[in-house]
Amino acid sequence: MISYDGTIDVALINMPFASFRQPSFALGLLKSSIKDKFKVKVFDFNVYFAEKIGADLYDRIATWHIVDLLGDRLFAQTLYGDQIPPFEEYVDKVLNGNLKEHEAPYDKKLVDYAFYNELLEVQKMTDQFLEECSRIIAKANPKIVAFTSMFHQQTSSLALAKRLKKVLPHVLVTFGGANCKGPMGMELMTHHTFIDCVCLGEGDSSFKKLVCACTDDQTIDVLSNIPGMIFRKDLKSDDVNPFALCSKTLEMDLNLVPTPDYDDFAQLYAERKFMHKEKPRVFFEMSRGCYWGQKKRCIFCGQSSETLIFRKKNRERIVTELRKIVNEYPAFALSASDESVDEGALEALIEALSTLQRKPEIVYLQVRPDINVKMLKKLAVCGLKRLEVGIESLSSKVLSIIGKGVNGLQNITFLKNCREAGIEPIWNFLWGFPKEPESSYKNMANLIPLLTHLHPPNYAGPFRLDRFSPCFENPYEHGIREIKPYPSYRFVYPFNEEVVDNFASFFTFKFQSPQNVKDYTRQLQENIFFWKEIYPKSALYYSQDLVIDKRSGIDEWHIRLDPLTMAVCKASSKPVTMQEIPQRLKEMEIVKSEEEIRQSIGYLIKYGILLKEKEMYLSLVTEERGDAMTCDD
Incomplete structure (x- = not known):
């Protein structure tokens, strides 16, 4: 068991089922903000x-x-007992999808007999586990216990908090995190009397003020004016606005936020060999909010409008902080916490990495698909292995409806650039948006066999309706109705419908106008499954005057191109118009008539080598990777 000798002022707690391969970024920040005092x-x-x-x-x-809330359901039994439905019923209706709302997506495995028994054993172990955790915290005898609560660690955190309040009645129990935003945090405290206060938004400065006040032996009754914090006494007031409190917590100058402290996690990693099978990662932060979302929000974005405001550390701070984290935690890979990184932050990141003798592995960075290709390649040689990107669709019509601010060819270009740079793109293919045209899905189904050499989506399925998203906040405007929490919440929380509604982060809905999503996406789903299967063997690349086509995964086609057609193909390496192609050919010292160029374009389209969308053209052929560039290039 994790042990600790000695007493402390503050215990920061990270519960299952947060990943054990990374420390909590939020708790690392909170520790850093108060550890000096x-x-x-x-x-x-x-x-x-x-x-x-x-x-x-x-x-x-x-x-x-x-x-499905599986992690929460496993700890709900010890928290709520027989107030919630039996586990067997939960497995049948939720995990195995016998409730319509929880029907399995095509890549979701069902619960077989062996896994079911494993889950039962895990559920039995939660009681003893919580007892041991409680004993350790009681021995440390803190004045404050703070839980970070993300989506799949709510009930485990509540169950431990309840036990701690019994053995340490004097301790102040506080919650923060994604499960506590706005009305969720208020409802959380209303129905769990062992919680003393909740942070409804960002907690960097608020938590430090709370700790200072409590360690001066002030009581809960006299604590006030701490931005974004709600205390039990506040629940009696009708004047409390959770959204206003949430907005008061925003850290507008990120340069004042400390560098996170991950020393406790690093010590665990050194002691526990089972963690060494995969390289762990630590978070770094360059910005908060979303620079695109400030202009136009994606209709399914679950980030609240209060926290969407884009804020960024300056270049010097990004460089010095990244160097510090790399030096202090040399055994770990890096993961960016940013929702969306802009060009300035990426330039600072490249600058920081270029000066390091030991290039750290960067396993996670989230960008938009219109990122500059040269910057993408620089990041690759500086250690970047994968990128998360908001692609969501390959149809320009659908992308326009959901507010992405890019078109289909730009998304495909990004996938192509990632292949050439040796970067794995992590992306989702989403459908089922209100008012989407059925014809777009037939077109995308036909397109996919041409793209099997590019990285397939990690998840493909209906979009999820999240709390705080524009679709949730303005359902009528976006063509949806009858919003309800997923049925899984009824198997976790023993409260009435209104309370569960306020607890929930994820919701089901109906369309205002009928959309038979299953039918018009069926062929697309089958082709995506084929894409995932065939991708490891698929390729489409140049070899002298040939294009080698292995996109079927079985046969290899050698397509010989005449000099003009090869030049047109290479001139279309990124989206271009018909008017731009002659200029690019001229740069290659090739001058041809428009008719000759159009003949070459027709040939390339016939063989599925070139895509055309309206007046834009894009070659799908990837360049062979040449000599490695450096971060400084």
């Missing part, structure tokens, strides 16, 4: 539970389809 420790109890039940089983639970 107070004794504080992060307790990564999620790591212990992963060790207890086995890393593979833990991962399977932690990465299960998120709307």
